[in-house]
Amino acid sequence: MKAAVLHGALNMKVEEWSEPAPGKHEVLLQIACCGICGTDQHIYHGHPGSAEVNPPIVLGHELSGVVLAVGEAVFTLQQGDRVSVDPNIYCGACEYCRNGRAHLCDKLNAVGVTRDGGMAERCIVPASNCYKLPNHLSMLEGAMVEPLGCVLHGYKKLELRANHHVLIAGGGFIGQLFLQLVKAAGVAHITVSEPNPNKREALLKLGADNVVSPFDPTEAAGLLSSADLVIECVGRTESVELAIKAARKGGQVLIFGVASPDAQASFSPFDVFSKELRIMGSFINPYTHEEAITLIAQNIVQIEPLISHRIDLEELPEFMTSYPKLNVTKAIIMPS
Numbered sequence: 001m002k003a004a005v006l007h008g009a010l011n012m013k014v015e016e017w018s019e020p021a022p023g024k025h026e027v028l029l030q031i032a033c034c035g036i037c038g039t040d041q042h043i044y045h046g047h048p049g050s051a052e053v054n055p056p057i058v059l060g061h062e063l064s065g066v067v068l069a070v071g072e073a074v075f076t077l078q079q080g081d082r083v084s085v086d087p088n089i090y091c092g093a094c095e096y097c098r099n100g101r102a103h104l105c106d107k108l109n110a111v112g113v114t115r116d117g118g119m120a121e122r123c124i125v126p127a128s129n130c131y132k133l134p135n136h137l138s139m140l141e142g143a144m145v146e147p148l149g150c151v152l153h154g155y156k157k158l159e160l161r162a163n164h165h166v167l168i169a170g171g172g173f174i175g176q177l178f179l180q181l182v183k184a185a186g187v188a189h190i191t192v193s194e195p196n197p198n199k200r201e202a203l204l205k206l207g208a209d210n211v212v213s214p215f216d217p218t219e220a221a222g223l224l225s226s227a228d229l230v231i232e233c234v235g236r237t238e239s240v241e242l243a244i245k246a247a248r249k250g251g252q253v254l255i256f257g258v259a260s261p262d263a264q265a266s267f268s269p270f271d272v273f274s275k276e277l278r279i280m281g282s283f284i285n286p287y288t289h290e291e292a293i294t295l296i297a298q299n300i301v302q303i304e305p306l307i308s309h310r311i312d313l314e315e316l317p318e319f320m321t322s323y324p325k326l327n328v329t330k331a332i333i334m335p336s
Helices: 038-044 139-143 145-155 173-184 197-206 217-221 237-246 269-274 289-297 313-325
Strands: 002-008 011-016 026-036 062-070 082-085 122-126 130-132 165-169 189-193 210-212 227-232 247-255 278-281 309-311 331-333
Touching (some): 130 289, 145 173, 173 197, 189 237
Antiparallel strands (some): 002 011, 026 331, 062 082
């Protein structure tokens, strides 16, 4: 089969890859759609993903597909089923797994990170990680269940009230997913901090009450100590520092964006103390997949309008190289 194989940092090639066969508890999928995540870009540039990556490997942890074959112990799925995949595989035996925090598993594995994923024609996944899709959901929407599940995990950490002012730092794909969830919660005011003026109209259509540029000194100054709740979706030092400065007394700050491992942010511990801030992280998507499917199925969260780039598998290596220049909101691979 054809697969986009990562051989090392900045080295990806589309080539013939070994044809997989499902194990006893696994299924073989014909890949229908695979998203390109910001984490894939981190891995492509030599950084770790949700777990350590050991090339050569096929990336792609946002995927949907059609079941081609099932292992001998699989009874919940059959050939022809349309499924979305939760890529994360937990050991079930470590301290975190045994105490209800499986996503912090000491031996975390993941489809498209520690084992071959969806940037290929076919892929093997555990049957327990597959979720059947409603007939009216597209395979594109099925692939995007995974990032929505991650967003949903972070969203559930927040204490939202109707009178809150919410600031979302970053108006990209993740920020747009958070925006739709926060809008559905009925909060009083939502501001999005986004430097790209081309995203302004889309953000307003999705429910933002105001879109400001963090690079405009006047607009940035207006954000200081203004928000009851700040969701940081960028993963850059500047956006993390802005998030903490923008939180008002008693505020909540969710650090969701994936920063480079060596990034360092500066903030005032006195501000955290005196404003009694609650600062939280959010990591992957523990058991949120089924709920995320329902949010899309009920049209509470829209996916199709957020997709900026659609490519085929052969284009992927060049696309990964050019990615930083392409103004990507969300890109997907639709294998031909």
